[in-house]
Amino acid sequence: MTPSLTLLVWMTVFTWVVLMLASLSRARAWTPRGMSLALGNRADMPEPSPAAARLDRAARNTLENFLLFAALVLAAHAAQVQHPHVTLGAQVFAVSRVAFVAVYWAGIPYLRTLVWGAGVAGMGLIAGTML
Template sequence: MPKLLSLVVCMAVFTWATVVVASLIRARAWTPTGLMLAFGNRDNLPEATPLGGRAVRAAANTVENFVFFAALALVAQAAGATGERVLLGAQVFLWARIVYLPVYVAGIPFLRTGVWAVSIVGLGMMVAGMS
């Protein structure tokens, strides 16, 4: 599999895991009541804890950003524009997103924004590498 597509797969798996973990944190699945909520329809979830809310927002942000990353990576692959800058940008994006998750969930606001900005720089590198 081409390197760029491997990065898309890695990001897809990471995004899926982020959504699942956020859902479990939101439902408090480590408690018997929370586990039943997690396995149920989640119609009557209690109000989110600050940690649960951050986990859900971080997961949503990961999904939103994955859409842009996947679009750029797939266009680059289809166009044969998979040079070093595109690959480096994709790697920067992936690693920044991996760092972003615990920083967001931990509630570190300015660092969170900085790490997010690094991921956006990675997307910009990908775009620049396609021209």
């Protein structure tokens, strides 16, 4: 398996973990009522705390960007493009997405945009290598 495909697998796991953390955070699953909500149909979810709302937005953004990343990595693989820039772009994307979630959850506004931009640059490196 290529390094970029390996990163794709790890980013799949990371995206799932972030989505689950956001969901459990919104439900407040560490409480008995929250656990019931998390295991139920989520009909009466409480309003999210500011941190839970940020984590939910970070999770949604991670999912959106993951779809674009996956398309690029799979396209590079299908086209048999094995240039070091594809791997570097995937690495930049992966590291920046982990940083993005942490920074967004912590509520650091300008740094959040910078690390988001780094992830976009990583995808741009992959795309640019194939064009």
